[in-house]
Amino acid sequence: MERTLIIVKPDGVQRGLIGEILGRFERRGLKLAGLKLMRIPRETAERHYAEHAGKPFYEGLVSFITSGAVAVGVVEGLGAIAMVRAMMGATNPANAVPGTIRGDFAVTVSYNVIHGSDGPDSAQREIALFFTPSEIVEYERATDRWGTE
Ligand code: UDP
Ligand code: MG
Numbered sequence: 001m002e003r004t005l006i007i008v009k010p011d012g013v014q015r016g017l018i019g020e021i022l023g024r025f026e027r028r029g030l031k032l033a034g035l036k037l038m039r040i041p042r043e044t045a046e047r048h049y050a051e052h053a054g055k056p057f058y059e060g061l062v063s064f065i066t067s068g069a070v071a072v073g074v075v076e077g078l079g080a081i082a083m084v085r086a087m088m089g090a091t092n093p094a095n096a097v098p099g100t101i102r103g104d105f106a107v108t109v110s111y112n113v114i115h116g117s118d119g120p121d122s123a124q125r126e127i128a129l130f131f132t133p134s135e136i137v138e139y140e141r142a143t144d145r146w147g148t149e
Helices: 010-014 018-028 042-048 058-065 080-088 101-105 120-130
Strands: 002-008 031-039 069-077 114-116
Touching: 002 018, 002 080, 002 120, 010 018, 010 058, 010 069, 018 031, 018 069, 018 080, 018 101, 031 120, 042 058, 042 120, 069 080, 080 101, 080 114
Parallel strands: none
Antiparallel strands: 002 069, 002 114, 031 069
C-alpha cells in the first residue's frame, strides 16, 4: 500500500471542484486516509515547495497556494502515488490529456487545480508536513478486497 498527498489548490476550491476531484479518487477505488480544509501558512507552503525555491515561478506559486482555502488529502492504495499523478495529468494543462483532472478542468500552468506527490520520498515528506500521525485514519472498507492482490 502507498500513501500520497493531494491538494485541491485555491482555484479548484473556488471553482467548486473539491467533490469532483475527490470523487474521482474514490470511484477509482483509492481510499482517503486523511482530509482537511485549510489555509496553508506561508512557512508550510515554502517548505512544501522548497525544491522550486529560486525558480522564476516560485514566488507566484507560494502566493497562490496561500491565497485561499485548499483541501488537503492523503490518498491510499496500491500504486497510489503514480496512479494519482496519472489521474492529475501533465503539469501544464496544455499538455494534459482529456480525462485527466488537469486535462478536464485547467488551462494554465499557474492555475492547474491539483497537487500530487511525485514519488515515495516526496509523498512521505509532504504527508508529514500537513498531517500528524493521529490525523491519518486507518479503517477498513467493505470494498477494500477489490483493491488488493
Ligand atoms: N508551476 C508554474 N510554472 C512553471 C512550472 C510550475 O506555475 O513553469 C507551478 C504549477 O502550479 C505546478 C507547481 O508549480 O503545479 C509545481 O511544479 P512541479 O514541476 O512540481 O509540477 P507538478 O508536480 O505540480 O505537476
Ligand atoms: Mg511537483
